[in-house]
Amino acid sequence: MGDARNMDTAAIQKAIDAASAAAGGTVSFSPGTYLSGSIFLKSHVKLRLDQGAMLLGSPQRSDYRKLNFLALIIADKQEDVGIEGRGVINGQGRLLAVGYEMPVTQGKWPDAREAERPVVINFRNCRNVAIRDVTLTNSACWMQLYRDCENVTVENLTVRNMSALTNDGLDIDGCAHVVVRGCDIDSEDDGICLKSRTESAMTSWWRTAGCGPLATP
Secondary structure, three states, X not given: OOEXXXXXXXXXXXXXXXXXXXXXXXXXXXXXXXXXXXXXXXXXXXXXXXXXXXXXXXXXXXXXXXXXXEEEEEEEOOEEEXXXXXXXXEOOHHHHOOOOOOOOEOOEOOOOOHHHOOEEEEEEOOEEEEEEOOEEEOOOOOOEEEEOOEEXXXXXXXXXXXXOOOOOOEEEEOOEEEEEEOOEEEEOOOOEEEEOOOHHHHHHHHHHOOOOXXXXX
Protein backbone atom coordinates (compact mmCIF):
# COMPACT_ATOMS: atom_id res chain seq x y z
CA MET A 1 0.00 0.00 0.00
CA GLY A 2 2.92 2.32 0.58
CA ASP A 3 1.27 4.26 3.41
CA ALA A 4 3.90 3.54 6.11
CA ARG A 5 1.23 2.06 8.41
CA ASN A 6 -0.01 -1.20 6.89
CA MET A 7 2.42 -4.07 6.42
CA ASP A 8 3.40 -4.63 2.79
CA THR A 9 5.52 -7.75 3.32
CA ALA A 10 3.08 -10.20 1.72
CA ALA A 11 2.42 -7.97 -1.29
CA ILE A 12 6.13 -7.41 -1.93
CA GLN A 13 6.89 -11.12 -1.63
CA LYS A 14 4.01 -11.98 -3.94
CA ALA A 15 5.44 -9.62 -6.57
CA ILE A 16 8.92 -11.16 -6.21
CA ASP A 17 7.49 -14.67 -6.52
CA ALA A 18 5.50 -13.69 -9.61
CA ALA A 19 8.57 -12.18 -11.28
CA SER A 20 10.55 -15.30 -10.47
CA ALA A 21 7.85 -17.55 -11.91
CA ALA A 22 7.94 -15.48 -15.10
CA ALA A 23 11.67 -16.22 -15.48
CA GLY A 24 12.71 -12.90 -13.99
CA GLY A 25 11.86 -9.24 -13.84
CA THR A 26 11.94 -6.06 -11.79
CA VAL A 27 9.76 -5.31 -8.78
CA SER A 28 9.36 -1.53 -8.76
CA PHE A 29 8.45 0.70 -5.82
CA SER A 30 6.76 3.93 -6.86
CA PRO A 31 6.93 6.94 -4.49
CA GLY A 32 5.57 6.04 -1.07
CA THR A 33 6.71 4.35 2.14
CA TYR A 34 6.44 0.56 2.23
CA LEU A 35 6.53 -1.08 5.67
CA SER A 36 7.92 -4.61 5.60
CA GLY A 37 9.44 -7.48 7.47
CA SER A 38 11.79 -10.00 5.86
CA ILE A 39 11.47 -10.50 2.10
CA PHE A 40 13.30 -13.15 0.08
CA LEU A 41 14.81 -12.13 -3.24
CA LYS A 42 14.88 -14.82 -5.93
CA SER A 43 16.99 -15.53 -9.02
CA HIS A 44 16.71 -13.11 -11.96
CA VAL A 45 14.70 -10.59 -9.92
CA LYS A 46 15.69 -7.02 -9.05
CA LEU A 47 14.13 -4.52 -6.71
CA ARG A 48 13.90 -0.96 -8.00
CA LEU A 49 13.11 1.95 -5.70
CA ASP A 50 12.12 5.07 -7.58
CA GLN A 51 12.96 8.55 -6.31
CA GLY A 52 10.61 9.20 -3.39
CA ALA A 53 10.14 5.52 -2.54
CA MET A 54 11.21 4.15 0.85
CA LEU A 55 11.31 0.53 1.98
CA LEU A 56 10.89 0.79 5.76
CA GLY A 57 11.86 -2.09 8.00
CA SER A 58 9.32 -3.19 10.56
CA PRO A 59 10.10 -2.11 14.14
CA GLN A 60 9.00 -5.59 15.37
CA ARG A 61 11.66 -8.31 15.56
CA SER A 62 8.97 -10.97 15.11
CA ASP A 63 8.59 -9.78 11.49
CA TYR A 64 12.15 -10.86 10.59
CA ARG A 65 13.58 -14.21 9.49
CA LYS A 66 17.12 -15.43 9.94
CA LEU A 67 19.80 -16.50 7.47
CA ASN A 68 22.67 -16.69 9.97
CA PHE A 69 21.55 -13.08 10.69
CA LEU A 70 18.08 -11.64 10.88
CA ALA A 71 17.56 -9.41 7.85
CA LEU A 72 15.14 -7.23 5.93
CA ILE A 73 16.19 -8.38 2.43
CA ILE A 74 17.45 -11.98 2.17
CA ALA A 75 18.84 -13.98 -0.74
CA ASP A 76 20.34 -17.47 -0.43
CA LYS A 77 21.69 -19.59 -3.30
CA GLN A 78 20.23 -17.22 -5.91
CA GLU A 79 21.74 -15.68 -9.05
CA ASP A 80 21.31 -12.49 -11.06
CA VAL A 81 19.76 -10.53 -8.21
CA GLY A 82 20.00 -6.87 -7.35
CA ILE A 83 18.66 -3.66 -5.88
CA GLU A 84 18.72 -0.35 -7.73
CA GLY A 85 17.14 3.08 -7.99
CA ARG A 86 17.21 6.45 -6.24
CA GLY A 87 15.00 5.49 -3.32
CA VAL A 88 15.79 4.73 0.32
CA ILE A 89 15.89 1.57 2.43
CA ASN A 90 15.52 2.42 6.13
CA GLY A 91 15.99 -0.39 8.65
CA GLN A 92 14.59 1.51 11.66
CA GLY A 93 17.58 0.15 13.54
CA ARG A 94 17.37 2.41 16.57
CA LEU A 95 14.05 0.82 17.50
CA LEU A 96 15.11 -2.76 16.73
CA ALA A 97 18.38 -2.57 18.69
CA VAL A 98 16.74 -1.60 21.97
CA GLY A 99 17.30 -4.34 24.54
CA TYR A 100 19.76 -6.29 22.38
CA GLU A 101 22.94 -4.43 23.26
CA MET A 102 24.49 -4.49 26.70
CA PRO A 103 25.69 -1.04 27.79
CA VAL A 104 29.34 -0.12 27.88
CA THR A 105 30.37 -0.12 31.55
CA GLN A 106 33.72 0.32 33.27
CA GLY A 107 35.54 0.46 29.95
CA LYS A 108 34.38 -3.01 28.90
CA TRP A 109 33.10 -3.68 25.42
CA PRO A 110 29.48 -4.88 25.46
CA ASP A 111 27.98 -8.15 24.30
CA ALA A 112 26.72 -6.76 20.99
CA ARG A 113 24.38 -9.71 20.20
CA GLU A 114 24.80 -9.05 16.50
CA ALA A 115 22.90 -12.12 15.30
CA GLU A 116 19.80 -10.93 17.16
CA ARG A 117 19.73 -7.51 15.47
CA PRO A 118 18.47 -7.40 11.88
CA VAL A 119 20.81 -6.30 9.11
CA VAL A 120 19.24 -4.60 6.08
CA ILE A 121 20.73 -6.74 3.27
CA ASN A 122 21.89 -10.33 3.81
CA PHE A 123 22.97 -12.27 0.69
CA ARG A 124 24.63 -15.67 0.99
CA ASN A 125 25.89 -18.15 -1.63
CA CYS A 126 24.67 -15.92 -4.48
CA ARG A 127 26.12 -15.23 -7.92
CA ASN A 128 25.93 -12.09 -10.05
CA VAL A 129 24.78 -9.56 -7.49
CA ALA A 130 24.40 -5.83 -8.25
CA ILE A 131 23.44 -3.20 -5.67
CA ARG A 132 23.38 0.30 -7.18
CA ASP A 133 22.47 3.90 -6.42
CA VAL A 134 20.11 3.42 -3.47
CA THR A 135 20.44 5.04 -0.05
CA LEU A 136 20.72 2.65 2.91
CA THR A 137 20.08 3.96 6.41
CA ASN A 138 19.57 2.96 10.04
CA SER A 139 20.33 -0.73 10.37
CA ALA A 140 20.07 -2.33 13.81
CA CYS A 141 23.36 -4.11 13.08
CA TRP A 142 25.57 -4.25 9.99
CA MET A 143 24.01 -2.55 7.00
CA GLN A 144 24.80 -5.13 4.31
CA LEU A 145 26.41 -8.57 4.43
CA TYR A 146 27.52 -10.55 1.37
CA ARG A 147 28.82 -13.97 2.37
CA ASP A 148 30.26 -16.66 0.07
CA CYS A 149 28.98 -14.78 -3.00
CA GLU A 150 30.60 -14.45 -6.44
CA ASN A 151 30.56 -11.58 -8.93
CA VAL A 152 29.29 -8.81 -6.67
CA THR A 153 29.05 -5.15 -7.66
CA VAL A 154 28.27 -2.51 -5.02
CA GLU A 155 28.34 0.98 -6.48
CA ASN A 156 27.16 4.53 -5.95
CA LEU A 157 25.48 3.78 -2.64
CA THR A 158 24.87 6.31 0.11
CA VAL A 159 25.11 4.52 3.47
CA ARG A 160 24.28 6.14 6.81
CA ASN A 161 24.50 3.69 9.70
CA MET A 162 24.71 5.27 13.13
CA SER A 163 21.78 3.70 15.00
CA ALA A 164 23.59 1.23 17.27
CA LEU A 165 26.95 -0.27 18.22
CA THR A 166 28.92 -2.30 15.64
CA ASN A 167 27.06 -0.57 12.80
CA ASP A 168 29.24 -1.56 9.82
CA GLY A 169 28.58 0.00 6.45
CA LEU A 170 29.53 -2.96 4.22
CA ASP A 171 30.69 -6.49 5.11
CA ILE A 172 32.16 -8.80 2.47
CA ASP A 173 32.83 -12.30 3.81
CA GLY A 174 34.45 -15.08 1.78
CA CYS A 175 33.35 -13.61 -1.58
CA ALA A 176 35.10 -13.68 -4.96
CA HIS A 177 35.26 -11.08 -7.74
CA VAL A 178 33.82 -8.12 -5.87
CA VAL A 179 33.78 -4.50 -7.10
CA VAL A 180 33.01 -1.63 -4.70
CA ARG A 181 33.09 1.88 -6.15
CA GLY A 182 31.58 5.31 -5.85
CA CYS A 183 30.06 4.68 -2.40
CA ASP A 184 29.61 7.27 0.36
CA ILE A 185 29.63 5.41 3.69
CA ASP A 186 29.29 6.91 7.17
CA SER A 187 29.00 4.23 9.87
CA GLU A 188 29.44 3.86 13.63
CA ASP A 189 31.94 0.99 13.17
CA ASP A 190 33.75 -0.36 10.10
CA GLY A 191 33.04 1.43 6.83
CA ILE A 192 34.06 -1.57 4.72
CA CYS A 193 34.94 -4.84 6.47
CA LEU A 194 36.64 -7.67 4.54
CA LYS A 195 36.76 -11.15 6.04
CA SER A 196 36.76 -14.88 5.23
CA ARG A 197 35.14 -16.84 8.01
CA THR A 198 34.50 -20.10 6.19
CA GLU A 199 37.05 -22.84 6.57
CA SER A 200 37.01 -23.57 2.84
CA ALA A 201 37.87 -19.98 1.94
CA MET A 202 40.62 -19.81 4.54
CA THR A 203 42.08 -23.17 3.47
CA SER A 204 42.07 -22.12 -0.20
CA TRP A 205 43.93 -18.87 0.58
CA TRP A 206 46.42 -20.69 2.79
CA ARG A 207 47.28 -23.25 0.12
CA THR A 208 47.48 -20.58 -2.60
CA ALA A 209 50.01 -18.76 -0.44
CA GLY A 210 52.18 -21.89 -0.44
CA CYS A 211 51.80 -22.58 3.28
CA GLY A 212 51.78 -25.92 5.04
CA PRO A 213 48.83 -27.80 6.55
CA LEU A 214 46.31 -25.49 8.15
CA ALA A 215 45.35 -26.25 11.73
CA THR A 216 41.80 -25.16 12.50
CA PRO A 217 40.21 -25.03 15.93
